[in-house]
Amino acid sequence: MSSHDHDSTRDVVVHEAEGHESDGRVPERFTDPGDAPHQLRRADQDPAADKRAERQVVTLFTISILGTLTFVVAYFALPPGETSATMQRSNLVLGLSLAFALLGIGTAAIHWAKSLMNDREQHEDRHEQRSSDENRAAAVEALKAGAADSGIGRRGVLKGALASALALFPLTIAIPLIGNIGEDWDVSKFKHTLWKKNTRLAIDPSGRPIKAADVTIGSVFHVIPEGLDDVEHPLDEKAKAIVLLVRLDPRDLTEAEDRKDWSYEGIVAYSKICTHVGCPVALYEQQTHHLLCPCHQSTFDVADGAKVVFGPAKRPLPQLPITVDDEGYLIAQSDFHEPVGPSFWERLK
Template identity: 60%
Template sequence: MADHSHGSPESTGVVARPGQGDVQKFQNPGLPPHRPRLADRDPRAEKRAERQVAILFLVSIIGTVLFFVGYFLIPLDETIETLRLQNLTLGLGTAFAMLGIGVGIVHWAKTLMPDHEVSEDRHEIRTEADRADAEKIINDIVEETGIKRRPLIRNTLLGAMLLAPLPAVFIFRDLGPLPGDVLRQTYWESGTRLARDPSGTPIKASDVTIGSAFHVIPEGLSDSEHYLEEKAKAVVLLMRLNPESLNPSPGREDWGYEGIVAYSKICTHVGCPVALYEQQTHHLLCPCHQSTFDLTQECKVIFGPATRPLPQLPIAVDDEGYLIATSDFQEPVGPSFWERG
């Protein structure tokens, strides 16, 4: 009797595809052969790779130090140049802090950690022997990283990891308390003249023609101790329409002057500057997220993610013909999520 067992898949390791019998077969290739890297063969290359990883971790440490230099040592004198320098320093410091750790760990894994493939069956951990095996596996993983026998990498990594989260701590701390009623009060008050931004020149009602638009700040704002903060809240858009096009709500009939109206320039969505005025449609457009406000309807939101109209600044004219504010804004300026802070 003939013995056909030598042709079975179990005896040869040849696996047949389902439904195709023995017509098409393939040999299980198993794991690919391991190709030693340069650092596996040459001790000098291994040392060089170790130094490279340590340098990358040092770059992370230097980046964190650079962040603190910008945070603590660059004085804030509220000039644009100083703010740009501090923002650049903070940004570069944070980038190098994160990049050094990330690239260092990747380079460490690719050049120094074992790269051979291992496969094993999964099994449930039940007995003490199984738990001991699992512990051994974890210890083997730690040993494969080489962190115990590479103090240079270990120490620089620990330093980088300890320092890297600190910038985030200080940044989150700077978010500060809720603003309370800070946004309910701006530099505007009764009798303050409207002035061109940035020259600070007062504006007469006769200067504002139909279809024109002015970027306006309170007169004397440049003398404020906190110029940028106050300007961020008080900046206004001033426009003139045909008075018949306006539809003021009851109680706001005298908030404008002969078709001249003033509205906060700060979008009520996330605080971007509303800088685009469409003369034909009388729409104000925020370029950040396309929130659109209808000037003829007290800057009601007609499109986009903003949830409330732009706050209106009540204005009038003084004895010399200059436009003045009759009071501060009657509602908080800026993003709606600060409104109830």
């Protein structure tokens, strides 16, 4: 929509640029060329095309409705479950149905505006900030005319599809919120993991206990507590207890006095959960001893207490105190001495 000054001639004054001359004749005014000729759409000329466009818009709204209903059904019928397969299935169906719910509304609104609503250029003269009563009345009439022009009053099916799509879509937001009411919000569970004194370190995912002799300098192992599969909710417990085990030359280690006995002959174990937002930290650079989080590039120095050397993380990775048992297997001395993962309100540090 364009707007012009309250000048009946709509002329625009053109001033000669300072220090610039063309042929000595500079026009003082030129006439507003106006709008380009209006191009009629197919729906404007052919009633069949108009009806076809309306059906297309209704179809898009229907897709949105089906997407919303699928989301609601899938939320209850396909819970995440306890395995990666069920989690993947649930997330896939919920994500696709939500995408169709949103895509249907958005594309329907665009197609409706482009094919069925008035597309002529509109002009409005500038007025004082407060319009006169006559102009206000005219504005109301213009709104009524716009509603009539959109055809919503006489397109009953389209109006019903629009109302249904907009009314149902909020369910995709409300259902997950309502479904979480009564869930377990005991955040104290994040302060402890399955690691405890004498728990053997086992290779993920096989669960085979690992000996110190198996860990050579420069090697990296992803480690879980032995017997993880025998506990309730193993995936939840693994998400908290997963550890990265690395062996360095003991001469390269910089250890605090109170942590010198937390490693074993250069073998150190740190939580694999980034202290930024909880992504899995798993990219180890052997030459620099740096551990990189692939999500936001937080970088930790394994040789120096897993301190942050780059990125948004603010805390080092928690270290798991380890030693060996009588058979040479690596074992935990205790649980982590601090909560793993990102910060939360109830943390003391």
